[in-house]
Amino acid sequence: MGRKTKEEVLGEFRCSSIQDAAMAVIARKGVAEATMQEIAVEAGVAKATIYVYFRDRDELLTRTANCAFDRLITELDSAFTLPGTLQERLTAVVLRQLQFFDENRELFRAYIALTHREDAKHLRKAKSQSHARYVQRLGQLFTEAKSAHEIGDLDPAALADVASDCIRGVIVRRIEEKSKEKSKTSREEQAAFVVSILLRGIRA
Amino acid sequence: MGRKTKEEVLGEFRCSSIQDAAMAVIARKGVAEATMQEIAVEAGVAKATIYVYFRDRDELLTRTANCAFDRLITELDSAFTLPGTLQERLTAVVLRQLQFFDENRELFRAYIALTHREDAKHLRKAKSQSHARYVQRLGQLFTEAKSAHEIGDLDPAALADVASDCIRGVIVRRIEEKSKEKSKTSREEQAAFVVSILLRGIRA
DNA sequence: GGTCGAAATGACCGGACGGTCATTCGGGTT
């Protein structure tokens, strides 16, 4: 049993090494341009070695994406379960998300790169599953706020869609700014701004 | 002169035929998977013929994208210049956009496909130029509304970003719904909903 | 040190794709 565990551990270590390499290459080149060769070099193994642990390119990318998305969801769950008013909770969620993507920009690039993907259907599926979970969490938040009469008679699911759009946009712009070396606005300001618009609207 | 014009007209006709074919293929397969061979078949010409009119794949896609984006901008301009209150004007813009993409779904798919592109830099540039123009138009609209004291002391450019995010999201969801054969909500309702959220916010 | 089995790998294959070129084709001119 000790031996077997050892082998398994070694195998899992190799697997995650390759997945880490895949994430790095995806972050650098995007999903479509992430070649097996480059992933292999990044992982410090031969290309054929990848095929010892993954059936084909699709399985590697699918499992890598699922891992990444799980990390994201897990990270956000702790923000979603915080107590407080709708404004407080929404701000916390946005803030946590900005922070997470600041620290894992490669993950965000992968996330975005998968958003509109026309290649492997499995990737789209994995992405849309995790995104659906995320939007659903937002919907819960609005449902609770509705119960507390913090919001009027609006469809929580529709609100969640709009909110996720706005948050997405903030992150995209933040990443683009960052790559231009001018992150002028703090996370806190950006989070407060978008939550303010969402809650109070544009009107005077 | 008559002869020359005739030749030019013929040439331009061929050009636009090929560009139309390129748009169709892009709409069907996405930018990355749009091969010269498939575009040629779609256009009813030999692959080599494309190279008579376009230097290479990049030039074909760039010019095709620019054409498409010009159509989009032109179409929206007439909506942007309508008179009325902020709410009326914004609703008109959103409505026109929904209608335009309903009628030119392939154009939207291409537009979205180009949004996050990691291939040809020229394409990204073309897209971001037209998108920048669009967001700028939105910004003008908010600036005017600010002058008319319809909105408070908020940065029009930032508002335009948020608004474009929300509108984009509505369109994406609309297209996805449509491909599932269940367009449950009318354009008017969807436009009114997103404008309502933008102007009045979520709060009760 | 020798043996064995699984892991790792370099070399290779088949196919797809962008791009080129010599040849063919077709309509206008004489």
Add this chain to the structure above:
DNA sequence: AACCCGAATGACCGTCCGGTCATTTCGACC
């Protein structure tokens, strides 16, 4: 009808990439 010239094309090339396989490498066990 013969000729001409540019447009159109089929055949072809080099490259890249995913995937395979026979061979080698390496650590555990005797």
